[in-house]
Amino acid sequence: MRYRFLFACLFLSSVGHAGPLPAEIDSALQQAGIPDSHIGLVIQPLEAARPELAWGEAHSFNPASVMKLITTLAALDSLGPARTWKTRVLYEGEIARGVLRGNLILQGGGDPSLTLERFWLLLRELRARGIREIRGDILLDQAFYQIEAVDPGRFDQLPLKPYNAAPAALMVSQNAVALRLAPEGNKVRAALEPALAAVTVHNQLGLDDQACNGWQDGLGLSLDNRALRLMGRYPAACGERTLWLNLLPPDETVAEVFAALWRELGGAHKGRILRGLTPATAQPLFEFDSQPLALIARDINTYSNNVMAKMLLLNLGAERYGPPATWDKGERAIRAWLTEKDLKFPELVLENGAGLSRIERISAASLARLLAWAPRSPAYYAFAASLPVLGQNGTLKRRLKDSPLAGQAWLKTGSLNGVRNLAGYVLYAQGRRKVLVLLINHGKAEDAAPVQEALIRLAIQPPPQ
Incomplete structure (x- = not known):
């Protein structure tokens, strides 16, 4: 049904014109x-x-x-x-003296507005409920969406473009990661925000004195075995700029962002972060609403x-x-x-x-x-x-x-x-x-x-x- 062509032709036979074109x-x-x-x-x-x-x-x-x-x-x-959509936070085990001894579950509910800032608010709510350490796994439940995996480069052979990210029931900032670029002396500073432990940045960008118009055309980017290679020229006149990239599958991006923000909030975690289904024994902790x-x-x-x-x-x-x-x-x-x-x-x-x-x-x-x-x-x-x-x-x-x-x-x-x-x-x-x-x-x-x-x-x- 998804690929059904009704009247499988580009033009319908009945074409109406209300007079000549102006x-x-x-x-x-x-x-x-x-x-x-x-x-x-x-x-x-x-x-x-x-x-x-x-x-x-x-x-x-x-x-x-x-x-x-x-x-x-x-x-x-x-x-x-x-109307809003909910990300549910659940847990297994017991919580005592600020320590969760058991697994934490993040159950995606299809929130399109779960930005980096809002995900930080979700984790801050977790800290506000007295949890400072998690001794167990973080389970990312993506079961709300049942869609096939696709090659992010399938549409236009540009897999790093953020619009090519695959949707997921639990994703942060539509899976986009910021690459911050700025002149620094006679070089170009390049850093991912948030920093991704799974991705190394190999910066070979050169600085030039061209106008800033069309600055992205002078960049060459490739991702190979989790190595992000930056090549080409960056105009000094651009100052600081941000380029949004689709680098990792949504599960891995959520895992990286969780780890980074949880540390920022003073939290500790001893365990893995992986995809998994919500266990029947899991207990609800709270729900985080999307934007309307x-x-x-x-x-x-x-x-x-x-x-x-x-x-x-x-x-x-x-x-x-x-x-x-x-x-x-x-x-x-x-x-x-x-x-x-x-x-x-x-x-x-x-x-x-x-x-x-x-x-x-x-x-x-x-x-x-x-x-x-x-x-x-x-x-x-x-x-x-x-x-x-x-x-x-x-x-x-x-x-x-x-x-x-x-x-x-x-x-x-x-x-x-x-x-x-x-x-x-x-x-x-x-x-x-x-x-x-x-x-x-x-x-x-x-x-x-x-x-x-x-x-x-x-x-x-x-x-x-």
């Missing part, structure tokens, strides 16, 4: 070298029954991260903006967090069909929700709900229907607030930031090689809103920024009378 859009497409047959767009005032502009709207496109709109809206509407779903959805959409979106899809499936969470349950939950809301998207192809996929598909018309339906949901304001604001934050922070249009559009972005998409809302006359969807799938899509900006300008104009 001259400014047509001109921008020609300058970018993108044929109009490779775009799908819809502009429609929320109060209108029909679009004021539509082109290629029935075509089926790769949505990239615009797919997150379906995942987050389905979750917010189904579960409510205040409204904030999780904001991080997913504003910053286009792929790992969090995948976790949300898995959690949605477990909520509707019971644990353990699987990809199949997540897809079925999305489709069931769409059916309940009478949102029929026959061309929809789902893989992971994040858009980090070569096979996911949807049309501009279906996305426009979703966005036009959203104001009916009690969760609409949380959903709308989760979108990046043009020229102000997230993936749109630098787009048209010095233009009068800044702050007048809330749009989810979606980018892959050959894909540049936008979908969301724009503000126009008298505080009213329009739905805007623009999907571009073409080899020259990376040159599509002027097309997107021309469409945003056009959409903010009052509709024709």
